[in-house]
Amino acid sequence: MKYTIFGESHGPAIGVVLEGVPAGVALDLEAIQAQLDRRAPGKDPTATARKESDLVNIISGFFEGRTTGAPLTMVIRNSDQHSSDYEAIRYTPRPSHGDYAGFIASKGALDYRGGGHFSGRLTAPLVAAGAVARQLLAEKNIWVGAHISAVYGILDDSALQDPEPLKALGDKPFPVLNEEKGEEMRQAILEAKADQDSVGGAIECAVVGLPAGLGAPDFGRNVEGVFSQYLFAVPAVKAVEFGLGAGLAYARGTEANDPFEVREGRVVTRTNYAGGVNGGITNGMPVVFTVTMRPTPSIGLPQESVDLRTGEEVEMEITGRHDPCVVPRAVPVIEAAAALAACEVLKL
């Protein structure tokens, strides 16, 4: 199963084509829409006030309630566009956005309106594709769950050793395990917003139910490499860590090794510091990873840029409405990317 996302923030529509979908699968369309609704803005006071009515429409590969095996295309029409907002940034790239890199890559032919193809809005079709993947995984009793694990240095409890509570977090607009920490995070976001600033954070995600023995140590097939490719394709993701991740640079082998034991007749590891992967292959424990998402680069404060026509340094201000922290709305996005990665690992 391979996905291709198309569209631009201010074009007529965005969408995704899924190739290699197994045939004959009865899709729950409401469940797909429900995933999209999770990422819609306006669910939590920490999010942008921008409205997006993301109604997904399947236009191919689906017939009488089931997948046909032909490419499955899902389309979301765009609306609520204020293209004029963006004229000012056409030749004045916003710092740490894709504007400048994209301008060079496209030889100046970039659709600059609202981030164009670089827009976070393009994660909507990713969520739709992931929703299909989730249904394929559910048939195998595999589920994906995630939570906000950090915002501006405020850390939620870790789900590494026990991801079960993540299963119930899907409906929350601000999913955390520790509500007190969640409240602190919200405050940090609202404070940043009040300062016309933004904050970064992290999401911890678990894929539970993958059998042992999937993947290979080799390039292109190792489980961590496969997952990371899906995860880094999500805008704003700058780090991917499995198990203890970067914390392993602070550990000794005796602290990081996962002893084997037998539980209910199955070989398991007592701890899961490796995040469910050894030697590039699943070991039967939950695959648990953390992604870090950068602070929203769109901030209201004045910033330094360059006019690409004149080559002169200029000061710029970004107008418009933006999420002061992308992390809460990115939770279903990361889950979607993980679900697609899990399908690849399972060769679905």
Place this chain on the structure above:
Amino acid sequence: MKYTIFGESHGPAIGVVLEGVPAGVALDLEAIQAQLDRRAPGKDPTATARKESDLVNIISGFFEGRTTGAPLTMVIRNSDQHSSDYEAIRYTPRPSHGDYAGFIASKGALDYRGGGHFSGRLTAPLVAAGAVARQLLAEKNIWVGAHISAVYGILDDSALQDPEPLKALGDKPFPVLNEEKGEEMRQAILEAKADQDSVGGAIECAVVGLPAGLGAPDFGRNVEGVFSQYLFAVPAVKAVEFGLGAGLAYARGTEANDPFEVREGRVVTRTNYAGGVNGGITNGMPVVFTVTMRPTPSIGLPQESVDLRTGEEVEMEITGRHDPCVVPRAVPVIEAAAALAACEVLKL
């Protein structure tokens, strides 16, 4: 250019096939061997006493000093093998090694001797492939350098804002920017060794000279995703971070955004917190990333495992000689992976 690594630690030979090598390139064979020598053990008291005379031999795709464009195969013969050391682990997987996952994946047909195809020894052909990639990059004035950025929580200075000093570190067996910190790291490694334990660490690596505009935001083509796939294919890598990486979860937008400025007529960013990539595309700044490597799972202390034949829990001890910390010898390996990734991003 695509690489395929083959072989097992205790088989007759290991090697790599490079497909899609540009034709007509005069390869410096001594430079390839020099890269292999960098990762050979015995260079520093912190490394294993095991000897490996990794002489690389090109057996195809190379004629009269130049690449022919046909698949380039490099072979390293194995030697110094003590296969009998490993009989004890055949059905008793070593915690946090690939043994158990590999046993399941191979349906029990695993070559268990010395880690087989999972062995860190397989990074030798990766270094050889990377050495070819480096020569292709050098023609475009692109270079790759790295240093040990952390061992057991002891941190070297960061090269994120200025990677130039990394250029000169290639010949050092224990490459650090801050020699005092390096000495502390060595102590930590030797202490772990004395305790029959091991330690984890991290490597910071920079690819300098990549032009702006390479890559795309899309799955399969975004620069961070491409690099991560190469990096996670290196055994023991558990985290990959670009620029400030996981630190971005502690930052505000004002702290993380990279302002644009004009330097010597070129558009650059004043800082490089993004690690040279915006929107999945290079922005012309050095691509800088950090990988975390887990503590060597092979430790001398007794550990808990399971006998895969009887399903009973057993205590095991790992014998043989092992690096108490894989980080120092992994520096040229990470550089090699980065060089190969850079070639893919450049469509070489």
Place this chain on the structure above:
Amino acid sequence: MKYTIFGESHGPAIGVVLEGVPAGVALDLEAIQAQLDRRAPGKDPTATARKESDLVNIISGFFEGRTTGAPLTMVIRNSDQHSSDYEAIRYTPRPSHGDYAGFIASKGALDYRGGGHFSGRLTAPLVAAGAVARQLLAEKNIWVGAHISAVYGILDDSALQDPEPLKALGDKPFPVLNEEKGEEMRQAILEAKADQDSVGGAIECAVVGLPAGLGAPDFGRNVEGVFSQYLFAVPAVKAVEFGLGAGLAYARGTEANDPFEVREGRVVTRTNYAGGVNGGITNGMPVVFTVTMRPTPSIGLPQESVDLRTGEEVEMEITGRHDPCVVPRAVPVIEAAAALAACEVLKL
């Protein structure tokens, strides 16, 4: 550049996503539409009376007249649908159509209306994609031309030794080099139509202007393999031959070898029996190949089939309007497939 065609004959729309399109290319939209118009029915009395107003609409990857490098999506809305025509074939597969194979592959979830995703109608987006490819090739002075080389055993003159006349055939609805032969072919088609039967034929196609040295002998990269993969993806194609093709089984080396000579300072071959490819690599001569297209399997005469519900043999009749010969309308389709293949060979 990679294309993915989506949609079904009787779904809301069909289309194509082109990934990896070079950025900054000014596309001539009228030229794209003109290619689509070439394959539209109703241009020649030999074609189906069915009307298809294939208006192509670019919905992504294109901004202010130029490609942006983001996935380029072209959509064609469906119309003129008589879905009820097809209820009869739902469980009674039409001989030599994809119905039965598709029914099994889709586990019964096939969109059976009008051939669904198997319909020849899906060649419209292929032509649109090919039209983009042609524009990329034109920038390099490479052009693609084709003619009807055979219908029901009536052969047109061959363009193998001199493809130049193919350049001017693009506007003809029934492109042949020898108009007398063309008239005979038309008669054969009309006779078959009168008999409620159909006829097969062949198309000879040339790609002119490809430089020598593209491709490789290896799997996945050899020029003939690349082209054939694009060509066999066109419905009804059952044979692909390069140069003298199957005729080489009747030849001696002295008859088939192409002597080298120098013409206007360039090394060329006097003849082009190899069709422009030696050892899987272009030799600088036009790449010339012939594809055979089976007789339209939809014929009006009664045929034998099986009721897939009861497992009983049944007689069936196919109603509706069909081309008695797909070859004339397939000429721009084959050219489109060739243009896309040429782009791959050129690594565009």
Place this chain on the structure above:
Amino acid sequence: MKYTIFGESHGPAIGVVLEGVPAGVALDLEAIQAQLDRRAPGKDPTATARKESDLVNIISGFFEGRTTGAPLTMVIRNSDQHSSDYEAIRYTPRPSHGDYAGFIASKGALDYRGGGHFSGRLTAPLVAAGAVARQLLAEKNIWVGAHISAVYGILDDSALQDPEPLKALGDKPFPVLNEEKGEEMRQAILEAKADQDSVGGAIECAVVGLPAGLGAPDFGRNVEGVFSQYLFAVPAVKAVEFGLGAGLAYARGTEANDPFEVREGRVVTRTNYAGGVNGGITNGMPVVFTVTMRPTPSIGLPQESVDLRTGEEVEMEITGRHDPCVVPRAVPVIEAAAALAACEVLKL
């Protein structure tokens, strides 16, 4: 499963790496060697007198009699080399060989000795890879068989409607269904040899036992496209036809359609003019195809070439020993390519 062939005719060794081999498969090494012996020269008076002792050696991915799932590498050492024979052709490309195209592609860095990487000798590792594939297919009761279907216009009986007799032909050095025709073919080859000329021919091959429903109509997944990519990677193949193939250009629908019927409770087609594939998907009938192989371009008669150093036209003579017809020895090669293609179609 993906194969990569490496090596040159006059290098130290040739070989193949098979990635993605299923683990735990007990390989019959003698059966692999037996396939290689089938393609060895000297079995029939029509073949070259050149000796090749192709002993295959597995150096990775195989342990204690079973595949491990790691890349499987098979190596064949070279011998019986007369490199000096080839100095004369270094800058004088042999007509219709890969010499000139390869010289340009390699920027002059071609290993010109004995065809280098373009040599027919490189089909030996392909046969070895195919021998592994055959064993995987045999576990699913799928077999591959082929025969010489044409030499210089002399046609063997067709196996299209009944490929069963092909099953027993594997041991014959000159496999034909009709021995009289075989004798005529031999005569044609020997006459060509006496004339210092060569002849072309064709091979008909069947893959029997593939279930219905494999493949898809789409680019990259359709069965004919997959097979053709493997087949055109065999040197000298210039045409690939499925079922009636190019003969369909002479047929009406009533002659080419395959009526469905029920045989022993299974839906089958009475005839197999489509060669087992409809709409790019297997229909459960044997997949039958024909490949045409060009006359050996190496002929003893004087030929016209160009000196690539001076740009002057020159006359050349090819010395050395060559097969006057590559078809007989190519039979196991085509079977091997078909076996690998079948594995891909089965997603093995």
